Amino acid sequence: MSRRNNNGTGLLRSALNSRVPSSSGRLSRRDTPRSAARSLQASQAASRDVSDDDFDDTASVASDSTWLFDEDEKEFVEEVGDNWEDLLKTSLESLNEKRASVREKTLEGIIRLMSHVYIGDGLEGHRVTLLEALQRGTRSSKSAREQQLSLQALGLWFINFGTDDEAEEEFESVDGQLRKLLEEPSIDAQVQAQALNTLAMANFISSADYRDAVELQQFVRGILEEALQERQMEVALQGFSAIGLLLTVMADSDMMLAEQQFDEDFELHMRGLKCDSVEVRVAAAQNIAMMHEALSQDRESFAFDNQYELVGVLEMLKHESNKRLGRRLSLKQRLAMRDVLHTIEDGKAPALKLTLHGQTLLFDDWVRITRLQMFRAALGGGLPEHFARNDMLQDVFGVELDAAEELAHSKQRVVVGPSSDLAKLRTRDMRRRRDERLEAMQADVGDED
Numbered sequence: 001m002s003r004r005n006n007n008g009t010g011l012l013r014s015a016l017n018s019r020v021p022s023s024s025g026r027l028s029r030r031d032t033p034r035s036a037a038r039s040l041q042a043s044q045a046a047s048r049d050v051s052d053d054d055f056d057d058t059a060s061v062a063s064d065s066t067w068l069f070d071e072d073e074k075e076f077v078e079e080v081g082d083n084w085e086d087l088l089k090t091s092l093e094s095l096n097e098k099r100a101s102v103r104e105k106t107l108e109g110i111i112r113l114m115s116h117v118y119i120g121d122g123l124e125g126h127r128v129t130l131l132e133a134l135q136r137g138t139r140s141s142k143s144a145r146e147q148q149l150s151l152q153a154l155g156l157w158f159i160n161f162g163t164d165d166e167a168e169e170e171f172e173s174v175d176g177q178l179r180k181l182l183e184e185p186s187i188d189a190q191v192q193a194q195a196l197n198t199l200a201m202a203n204f205i206s207s208a209d210y211r212d213a214v215e216l217q218q219f220v221r222g223i224l225e226e227a228l229q230e231r232q233m234e235v236a237l238q239g240f241s242a243i244g245l246l247l248t249v250m251a252d253s254d255m256m257l258a259e260q261q262f263d264e265d266f267e268l269h270m271r272g273l274k275c276d277s278v279e280v281r282v283a284a285a286q287n288i289a290m291m292h293e294a295l296s297q298d299r300e301s302f303a304f305d306n307q308y309e310l311v312g313v314l315e316m317l318k319h320e321s322n323k324r325l326g327r328r329l330s331l332k333q334r335l336a337m338r339d340v341l342h343t344i345e346d347g348k349a350p351a352l353k354l355t356l357h358g359q360t361l362l363f364d365d366w367v368r369i370t371r372l373q374m375f376r377a378a379l380g381g382g383l384p385e386h387f388a389r390n391d392m393l394q395d396v397f398g399v400e401l402d403a404a405e406e407l408a409h410s411k412q413r414v415v416v417g418p419s420s421d422l423a424k425l426r427t428r429d430m431r432r433r434r435d436e437r438l439e440a441m442q443a444d445v446g447d448e449d
Contacts, residue, residue, distance in 0.1 A: 084117050089126060095133045100143050107137065107149035114156040116382035118389040120164075127161050131170060138181060138195075144188040151178075151191065155198035155378055162205035163392050171206035175199065175216075182223060193238040196220060200242035201374065203249075205392065210253035213246040217261055220246070224268060233277040240272055240283035244290060245374050248367045251294040262291045266304065273313050278329045281317060282336040289343040290366035296347075307344065314341050356384040361399055368397055 080087065091113075094106040113119075123130065134157060137150025154174065161167060178199045182192060203216050224239030226232075243265060250258035272284030288310070296302040304310060318337035322330030342348035343366070352369055354361040363369050375393065379386055387393050388401055 080113065080117055084113060084119060085122050088113060088119070088123065088130070092126065092129060092133055095137070100146055103137070104143075104146050104149055107146065107153055111149065111153050111156060114153065114160055115379045116385055118160060118386050120160040120390060120392075127164075128170075131157055131161075131174075135174065135177060138177065140181065140184055140187075144191050147181075147188070147191045148194050151194040151198045152378075155201045158198075158202045158205045159375070159378060159386065159390070159392070162202065167206040168208050171202050174202055178202075179219065189232050189235055192223070192232075193234045196223065196235070196238040196242045197374075197378075200245045201378065204245050204371075204374075210249050213249040214257060214261060217243055217246045217250075217265075221265060221268065228268070228271050228275070231276075233275065233280055236272065236275065236280050237277065237283055240269070240280065240287060241374065244283070244287040244370045247287065247291060247294075248370055251291075251367055255294065255298075258291070259295055262287075266306075270306075270310070270313070273317065278325060278333045281333060285314065285317075285336060285340045286366070286370065289340040290370055292344050293366045311341065311344060314344075354383075356387055356401075359401070361387075361397075363397070371396060 088110065091106050091110050095103055097103055097106070131154075134150050134154045138147050138154065140147075142150070158167070158171070158174075162171070178195050181187065182195050182199070187195075199216065200220070203213055207213065220239055220242050224236060224243070227235035227239055247258055247262060250261060269284040269288055273281050275281055275284075292302070292304070314337045318334050318341065320330065320333065325333065339350065350364055350366075350369065352363040352372070354363065354372070363372055375386075375396075376383055387399070394400060
């Protein structure tokens with residue numbers, strides 16, 4: 001790779017609001033609360049009245065780059081109260097029903113519960129039972145719908161329990177099972193897409209060795225290549241998203257290795273930019289922006305080898321006519337490509353604001369934005385509850401929040417950027433704990449010998 005002075009980051013503008021996380025890892029406009037939909041429509045209408053060069057970046061960040069959460073999410077948590085463990089145990093029994101429709105309905109309930117209520121501190125004696133039940137639901141003998149729901153719930157299991165002491169061993173079991181599933185010739189495309197999403201999330205949370213992320217990325221690369229060749233856009237989208245999440249692990253642990261891996265994936269990302277799907281184009285572009293930002297951190301100047309071609313493609317996509325795409329997709333693509341170009345050419349940092357019950361968190365680098373998008377897709381409207389109670393999320397994002405009760409009622413603004421001392425401290429702490437877990441595993445192997 002050649003070098004020149006370019007760094008920074010950008011942000012895909014999107015109003016993402018949903019009461020239930022999407023099984024495919026995406027949020028549909030249909031699931032958006034009316035108030036958020038009106039806000040999105042208003043911002044789009046205003047955007048159509050001006051040229052791209054007339055956009056005010058600060059205003060854009062302050063409006064449709066802010067994710068708001070509906071108070072109805074808190075009401076669901078309050079309704080469940082302390083009864084969630086009994087509800088989950090009852091659901092476990094229903095997963096043994098013979099009728100697939102009953103099992104599928106039960107899985108939908110489990111997904112909503114685990115996404116909206118942090119259960120990692122409870123379920124004594126039943127966490128493994130739940131894991132095994134979800135693993136059974138992913139088998140190829142099940143319907144595609146049951147497989148997909150089981151995989152989605154499996155990802156939520158790792159969000160709730162994935163930092164436990166036993167999680168590394170449990171991850172290895174799930175990792176092997178999902179890889180076999182992903183390689184089945186007759187696998188349903190939606191099942192394959194969800195399996196990619198779940199496998200990347202489980203690796204990110206539970207693997208003790210960042211080199212596991214490298215090996216998994218190489219595995220995902222093969223699936224992504226085939227998906228692009230076969231024009232399976234849903235699989236391709238989750239393939240790019242999975243690679244993006246895995247790259248954040250490498251960027252935190254071994255930047256030279258991250259650069260080497262992305263070099264091998266760069267042409268795949270260029271192919272992604274030329275896909276028919278706007279969502280795939282955006283996912284590929286965001287990974288490019290993230291890696292450009294990461295590789296620019298400790299260098300006076302940086303550029304990809306074929307950056308001239310890359311910028312040309314991004315400019316073309318930014319100005320693509322909305323007659324072919326439609327206004328909504330055209331606006332989404334234009335804003336996304338503009339953000340990526342700001343990353344590559346101007347060193348412009350983003351400011352993604354996440355509002356949680358009166359408190360506001362600020363994320364202003366691509367690594368954390370990439371991670372946030374994955375957790376937002378998995379948890380949907382339950383993200384505030386997990387931010388308040390799930391220490392893992394606070395560690396991942398370098399955020400320190402008040403107690404859950406204070407979070408629900410406080411009007412105080414909390415703004416924590418990834419460049420803060422707290423964020424840096426938490427990142428170092430996560431690396432230290434990964435290293436300690438890896439050393440302990442190696443010591444156990446040595447004792448056995």
